[in-house]
Amino acid sequence: MVMAIPLLLAQLLLAVALGAVQAAPGLHPVVLVPGYATNELDARLTELYQPSSPGCGARKGEGWFRLYLNYSALQDPANVPCFAEQMSSVYDPAADDYFNVAGVETRVPFFGSTQAFRYPDPDRKNFSYMSTFVEQLEKMGYRDGESMFGAPYDFRYAVAPVGRPSMVGDAFFRALKGLIERASGLNGGRPVVIATHSFGGLLAHQFLVRQPLAWRRRFVRRFVPIAAPWGGVVLGMQVLVSGNNMGLPFVDPRALLRQERSLQSNLWILPSPAAFGTATPLVTTKSRNYSAGDVGDYFIAIGFGETVGLYESRVLPLFGGELPHPGVPVTSVIGVGVGTTERIVYPGDDFDGTPSMVAGDGDGVVNLASAMVVETPWSRRGGDFRIVKVFNVSHNALLVDDPALEIIIREIQRAD
Template identity: 70%
Template sequence: MAISARLRWAAALLLVPAVAAILSKHLSSRRGRQLPLPPVVVVPGYATNELDARLTELYRPSSPCCAARKGQGWFRLYLNYTALEDPAEVRCFAEQISAAYDAVSDDYRNAMGVETRVPFFGSTRGFRYPDPDRRNFSYMDRFVSRLEGIGYRDGETLFGAPYDFRYAVAPPGHPSSVGTAFFRRLKGLVERASRINGGRPVTIVAHSYGGTLAYQFLLRQPLPWRRRFVRRFVPVAAPWGGVVLGMLTLVAGNNLGLRFVDPLALKGAYRSLQSSLWPLPSPSVFGAAQPLVTTRSRTYTANDMPDFLEAIGMGAAVGPYESRVLPLFRELPSPRVPVACVVGVGVDTPEMLAYPGDGFDVAPRMVMGDGDGLVNLASLVAVDRAWRRHAALVKVRNVSHTGLHVDDRALAVVITAILLPN
């Protein structure tokens, strides 16, 4: 992004309270006709979209309850509030959503006898409400509704790229069947979105973990393809260097934002996932000197992730971490397309976890720093200097990680980033 473009965008952002006027000018030409909207592909954040499953004859349930859907076809595994309110169903959910690393094939796979699929690829339908029955949990619906309010239409100018959030991709030389399949579908979707919009290039908007996935996708496409099909990349709250809280979720479990579910009930399932290793703090961003976790007799920095994994009983994950995760984040080269990073700052964010003893069986004292409540500031801005030739970064103060798609000021920034010309 040239300096003049950065200045134009900065100037436009000063008018965020009057963003409706900005949008109005974009949507209508001097002749009163609507200007074409740049096509948009949205890559949602972690555990935001639906995930279906079916249980085959190879499935061996831990209890009769968990076999209830065996042989009954596809059902919604995630998200189903009704099922997860039953502790017995939580146990079955954990069993069926788990994955496993196969050292022989050097890849991750589903639990035996569990087949999965991601519904509604190409549409925003699969992540507007992860539980479409209740519609009581969403931070993407308001963002999609705002886009529809200025003329975007699902499947015409607006497209969704949901994915199986349990998986990720791996460095060259290591297989990643699920991640590779997603990238193949995403490439086809971008090309289709461009084709049905008169050949215009596409803006890729991605939130959080989806931002790091979309970034890896861009790096793997030939530069001529990127320049032909990608108008702009808009990562929102992307954790370029991981998060300190990523270490805590491996210790205490991750209930995927479901407050009525005990995180410990999903601890084993979460630890089994390929994507659970991606949030670990990267040495390239956090360095070797900053203490991230302390116990009575040990301090762990970003350089000590293998030792940390061993200490919390995840020694089997050290190999996949060192070969499939760490190499992806040693460097953060520019994707060499125009980039508009939007981040939240000014929210207390854990930057060190202090355990009183030598174990991890009690809650740590948290030392707070700046960030968006989940992602640390150092991770949010890690690419700012290195990508400066192609990128601009805007910090929205006092807005949380998910609030960036809900807060009016943040939505104005994101939509402005989508609409402004390069």
């Protein structure tokens, strides 16, 4: 017995040195993919950057800085145009892909760690909802970088249909695949649970359906998408008219409209015909109704007609029809019973007036029709698939509300 203690200590030190840190017994490692605009984004400005005003170029040559989220900087209205300019993307027809504005380089820090999205603005540690979810997992025994991993991404981008270029999206998928394999390897070869929130569910789903079935069965134990907008959201149509201040009350959404229109990811959250049909009016003016089947006409009406071709070639092939089953056990957790915009009514023939909102069911952001669009096709396939409804809990509160978190944790534990 005297020799056993040094031997055990040596074995533990060797395990740590080899990176073979084990999770609490019985736990499958968890990889978290956050929602839209939930993780940090860094930028640096090179000599190629041509700012629209001298102030926007003040950081030229100074190295990396936090572009998103810098709550304090955005409180100054003078900084908002620079933020919008540097956050924009540009579609290059020759390359058939989206890129940053010339001279703006970006990176996503802390890939692999939940540090990336616990507090998107590190200066304001109360500006987060993912932190509560992470803390609950830590109480279960999960540890960051050992049995719990974060997969942040550049939320301005998405991926294209198979066979079309998507430099940023494809790079994220390669990194995510490597992270999942590493997480499994660090935990005795146990397959991982992929838990996502909102837009992260769309990305993870596209990732899964593009992997060989044998790989999915080997490395993924369960997929737990939370509040995933499978069929888009009606509010996505308003973003392209009014902008989106990303929850910052002191920022005028219209100041970000041009930037929001430039982002590939904002086309992903438009209502799909599969979820909303082609006859139900989603946006109404005095003389015209627009359904999910009229998105091209809607683009033209709001002065965004140059994007019709991109929507038809890069979005509809992914979301226009039935979404394929991800090929692994799935628990889709959704919020219901919260008033959610299902129709936007403009008083005139243009889109300048303040619209009225007609509410339906959902989680306050994701419409019930969108959240439920996968139920029939995925149930028909058979296997381990379930939708869990959480009543009277909103989109972000699903990761904060104690009863909702209990349900989500239970579904993650189902993998064990």
